[in-house]
Amino acid sequence: MRHSGERSQFDEWLADIDVSRVMWIILFVILGLIIAWGIFTSYYTVQPEGQAVVKRFGKVIAIKDPGLHFKLPFGIDEQEFVPTARVLKQEFGFRTAAQEGTSAVYRKSEEHRDESLMLTGDLKVVDVEWVVQYRVDDPDKYLHRVEQVDKTIRDISEAVMRRIVGNNLGSDVLTIKRVEIALNAKEEIQHLLDSFDMGVRIGTVELQDVNPPDSVKPAFNEVNQAEQEKEQLINEAEKKQNQQIPAARGKAKQVVATAEGYRAERVNGALGETSRFKAILKEYKVAPEVTRRRMYLETLDKVLPSLGKIYIIEPGGQSPIPLLNLDKNNPVQNR
Template sequence: MAWNQPGNGNNNDRDPWKNQGGRDQGPPDLDEAVKNLLGKLGLGGSGKKGGGKSSGGGFPTKGFGIIAVLLVIVWFIAGFYTVKEAERGVVLRFGNFHNLVESGLHWRPIFIDSVETVDVSNVRQFQSEGFMLTQDENVVHVELDVQYRVINPRDYLYAVENADRSLAQATDSALRYVVGHTTMDEVLTVGRENVRANTLELLENITAPYQLGIQIVDINLLPARPPEAVKDAFDDAIAAQEDEQRFIREAEAYAREREPTARGQVRRILQEAQAYREEQILKAQGEVARFNELLPQYRAAPKVTRERLYLETLEKIYSETAKVMVDVEGGNNMMYLPLDKILEKQRRTIDSSEMNNGQGQSSNSSSSTSGQNSGQNSTTNSTGRTSDRYNGGRG
């Protein structure tokens, strides 16, 4: 039964606002309850009544000190931060640059210093591409891959508004300048390395005054291509250039193959000419020496000497010619010369002399002196033999 149920004659005993002693105290005092709670926490007095007034008058000094200590502890702990191994930290004090910090655990006074980290170890990259006009007024699609890394975190963050975007714009400008001063054939084929090197040099010169805090590691010019509308025609042109280079290499190989043979033939002809020259000189010298030997004899007996020379000449001719002698009774001797045999013998003589000249040209030069001496000796011997014969005939 509820404490205030009708018919309950003793409702006063169930009143919750009354103490156990039966004295009515009324509603609880909220101020007193708060003071008692703070007293238990050590932040205020116990709140006893004395003459209707409370002895506690607000938060004491001890309570504020504890709160301040707690706040200082939280502020100190919140100041710790970590910089990763591949990063560097840029410390700002009241918004101005203060210093750089390496990787590891660091502390900063929070609300005074702020830290921004920058990756300085990993290599970054981006691509610059587009349709560009070449020197010969052709349009070509060019793609350039750029690799770079940060070497100065302070300049990278605060020298320009956005270092990455500035580098991309400078790359596009440098690439368009180099392509604009290069023909399309060079961009598509043999001049790609020059385009890459010139673009890298120009890009470094452009970015140096801005102090972006960036180092360009490398750039790579991807294969360029013409617009799709003229792609087939340029493919044919490139194929023709490749054929040209192939034909040039084949011609150079043929030249390298034929040149030694031609040089050998030149040396052989020169040696043959030199040998022939020396042979003719020696022969002429031998003839001169022979006639010098005959001159005194001719002056002594001109008729006999002429007859002797005539007989020697006929002897030489007859010794080298096939002949048939026919003895006719009661008449002079008649000589028959077979022309077919003579011609055949001459052909064999010519062939054998050509063969000997081809094989023995190397030894002709070294034996020229000995040939000269032998020619002179043979002339002398021939002259002596003729003289002996002549003297024997006269004797």
């Protein structure tokens, strides 16, 4: 009996409620939610490191710069953020695991090794680790031209790097051609990306580390040491060559100059003797007796001083006693 009394009172209370008032309350609540939803979906903020691609029913209508912007609510307009001001990168042969202070921690697994092991033109295996850095130039093309943009960039970069390494000698890849390989890879990757019209601009391609595989590192180090010793010996030989060849050339020039001087002296002497002989001949034709006597006396004047002391002793006479050393100042006679 008690339950039936309470039931009747509840029914009376329900009867007193105005059904239309409840409907209006529900309508206002729904309308408020719609207005709140419209307000919250009518604006958006673009972060400083990129741009937003605004689409209306899937069609691109605008590209907005960083800042606060408004749009049509209720999902009519949608925006998609693209980091156009950020430098993006793809790592090959390793991955950046964490950042500890000012230095990064890298890790390398067998999966990463499959990316970095390459065959060179002389059939040697090298382990090449490199990084491709790029930026988004056109957000619309970046989002809609190619599906799976990051995977496409990775596949293109790996294919280009393998082709370039395969066209070079292993020793060149490990030593002198690292910069050249990176520049060529950048140009070819950019050319392929432009052909796909992806809206991506390659910044740099850097070879982080190029080494022989771990299993052949000891042998490679021995070969490298032998190459260094070879270069050292070649440098020393070139040094000696650069020292001795100029000295020999200088000595040869000195000998040639001495010979030319001797030749000039002999020629000039011969020409002088010839002129003297012609002059004497001319005088001899004019006065033969006088010229003959003069030549005789001049010859005696040249010959006698070189004979030294001459003693004329009569037969049976005694040897002369030298009282005075009259010829002490004559170097010719003292010989």
